[in-house]
Amino acid sequence: MNRRNLEEKIFLGLMLASVFIVMGSLILIVTVIVLNGAPSLSIEILTQTSEGGFYLGAGGGFLNAIVGSLLLALPATGLAFLIGIAIALYLQKDFLKPGIANFIRICLDILWGVPSVVYGVFCLTIMIAIGMTGGSLLFGIIALTLLEIPIITRSIDESIKMVPSGLKESAYSLGSSKFETAAKVVRRQAMPGIIAGVLLGFGRGIGDAASILLTVGDSNYFPSSISDQTAALPTMILNLVSMPDQVVQNKAYAVAFVLLMIVLLISIITRYLTKKSSKYIIK
Amino acid sequence: MNKSNTIQIETKTLNVTIHNNPVLKNIDIQIPAKQLTAIIGPSGCGKTTLLKSFNRLLEIQDGIKIQGEIVVDGINIMSSGLNVPDIRKKMGLISQKPYPLPMSIFENVAYGLRIHHDKNAKELAEAVQNCLQEVGLWNEVKDRMHDPASRLSVGQQQRLCLARAIAVQPEVILCDEPTSALDPIAAQQIEKLLLKLKKDFTVILVTHTLRQAKRVADHVIFLYFGKVIEQGPAAEFFNNPKNPETKAYLAGEIS
Numbered sequence A: 001m002n003r004r005n006l007e008e009k010i011f012l013g014l015m016l017a018s019v020f021i022v023m024g025s026l027i028l029i030v031t032v033i034v035l036n037g038a039p040s041l042s043i044e045i046l047t048q049t050s051e052g053g054f055y056l057g058a059g060g061g062f063l064n065a066i067v068g069s070l071l072l073a074l075p076a077t078g079l080a081f082l083i084g085i086a087i088a089l090y091l092q093k094d095f096l097k098p099g100i101a102n103f104i105r106i107c108l109d110i111l112w113g114v115p116s117v118v119y120g121v122f123c124l125t126i127m128i129a130i131g132m133t134g135g136s137l138l139f140g141i142i143a144l145t146l147l148e149i150p151i152i153t154r155s156i157d158e159s160i161k162m163v164p165s166g167l168k169e170s171a172y173s174l175g176s177s178k179f180e181t182a183a184k185v186v187r188r189q190a191m192p193g194i195i196a197g198v199l200l201g202f203g204r205g206i207g208d209a210a211s212i213l214l215t216v217g218d219s220n221y222f223p224s225s226i227s228d229q230t231a232a233l234p235t236m237i238l239n240l241v242s243m244p245d246q247v248v249q250n251k252a253y254a255v256a257f258v259l260l261m262i263v264l265l266i267s268i269i270t271r272y273l274t275k276k277s278s279k280y281i282i283k
Numbered sequence B: 001m002n003k004s005n006t007i008q009i010e011t012k013t014l015n016v017t018i019h020n021n022p023v024l025k026n027i028d029i030q031i032p033a034k035q036l037t038a039i040i041g042p043s044g045c046g047k048t049t050l051l052k053s054f055n056r057l058l059e060i061q062d063g064i065k066i067q068g069e070i071v072v073d074g075i076n077i078m079s080s081g082l083n084v085p086d087i088r089k090k091m092g093l094i095s096q097k098p099y100p101l102p103m104s105i106f107e108n109v110a111y112g113l114r115i116h117h118d119k120n121a122k123e124l125a126e127a128v129q130n131c132l133q134e135v136g137l138w139n140e141v142k143d144r145m146h147d148p149a150s151r152l153s154v155g156q157q158q159r160l161c162l163a164r165a166i167a168v169q170p171e172v173i174l175c176d177e178p179t180s181a182l183d184p185i186a187a188q189q190i191e192k193l194l195l196k197l198k199k200d201f202t203v204i205l206v207t208h209t210l211r212q213a214k215r216v217a218d219h220v221i222f223l224y225f226g227k228v229i230e231q232g233p234a235a236e237f238f239n240n241p242k243n244p245e246t247k248a249y250l251a252g253e254i255s
Helices: A002-040 A043-047 A063-090 A098-113 A116-129 A137-161 A165-173 A178-207 A233-241 A246-277 B047-053 B084-089 B105-116 B121-134 B154-167 B184-197 B210-216 B234-239 B244-250
Strands: B007-018 B021-027 B030-032 B036-040 B064-072 B091-094 B172-176 B202-206 B219-224 B227-233
Touching: A002 A246, A043 A063, A043 A246, A063 A137, A063 A178, A063 A233, A063 A246, A098 A137, A116 A137, A137 A178, A165 A178, A165 B084, A165 B091, A178 A233, A178 A246, A178 B105, A233 A246, B007 B047, B007 B202, B021 B047, B021 B227, B030 B202, B030 B219, B036 B047, B036 B210, B047 B172, B047 B202, B084 B091, B091 B154, B105 B121, B105 B154, B121 B154, B154 B172, B154 B184, B172 B184, B184 B202, B184 B210, B202 B210, B210 B234, B219 B234, B219 B244, B227 B234, B227 B244
Parallel strands: B036 B202, B036 B219, B091 B172, B172 B202
Antiparallel strands: B007 B021, B007 B030, B007 B064, B219 B227
């Protein structure tokens, strides 16, 4: 009895320790970013684009990087969602034999594990092959789309797999086609999971530096077309941190702070949408 | 009681295997139209498999092989080139556990109408109301038509599923132990409804409670280990069973 009590206490202690480690690091990260970033944060920095000397400690802001990041991550997430939901639906046994579907799932899991710099190098290779001489928004979007597809697809796939087969049978027995069952019934039931998957993809996409470092270049202005170079928040953090000046390095924390806020905002919106879409879910 | 001898569904040497295990063996049955046919037998004897073969719902599972003919209205529904949704539309399904669609009460009933018929909003609302009145649910839900269907009690959900099924105007209603998850009062409501609905529909009821079959059936099919042991009109089946296994089952000696 004593041994069992001890066992119980040890495991409880381990679980508490894990929670403390995770929460502690999160609080530390946010504190460091806020303490270092807040002094450099001002309305001007958020509303102005970078000037020539931005990286050298002179004036300007990073609105162009905020806009650039959104112009990269939003279309990429949209594209990855469209492709991902189509693949995820096709992977279900209503459409594809489970053997083939599971093979595709393994491929997607491998792609999920591929480091993002590989996607960047891949796109760079194509850009060189077609004779491009500089970075472009388009290829940044392509790199992020490729990065997000496995994440979004597998998340949606898992949430669709959880839909009870009795529910699908109900839809089929009312004379629904496979498409109607998928689009009108399965989609509604899987909606919270679909939204969570899209958020996961977006979070990965907007925060990733390696894939866009090689594809989008840099710029002090808003991109005016899809073939323009553009600044982005993660690459700007890299650039600022690598400067020797302390004042410039502090700006990196301000950029990180803004990135954090964007992700937080998206999370809040997602939680709201998830709650709203859960209303009709069958348990 | 409508005693016409029209046959709604007929199977000819129907064999079903699941992952190469025979589940149904040489099934030859005839199901009379506009009557309530009970399929009885112990658990695992293939009742549900037989029921789900009638609307080709079996084939969405893995590892199913079906051989033989299932003739509905003179057409072998197993022949190739048929539009499966059209076959299924003729047969409403009520399952053991009710599965309302993940939408509002109104949309649950309207779903089938929307995918099969072009109705304007007013016609749709009328049709939904008719179906809900038919299953005695209208007065309970008329003030909360846009609430999620999942908020209804299980018994109400089962009646909603029935309303949803009759909304697409099927010919047959397939019921897979529809009362086994319900409390006695809700179960009684469903039984009464099925008796009422057999005027307009052919009702096929899978049940493992003999007493239920005795109460409601006009025609009985007794399945045992994947084979049809005996079939016939209920009065004859219960009062004068011919097969020794049927006698043993009715006496409670095998289950």
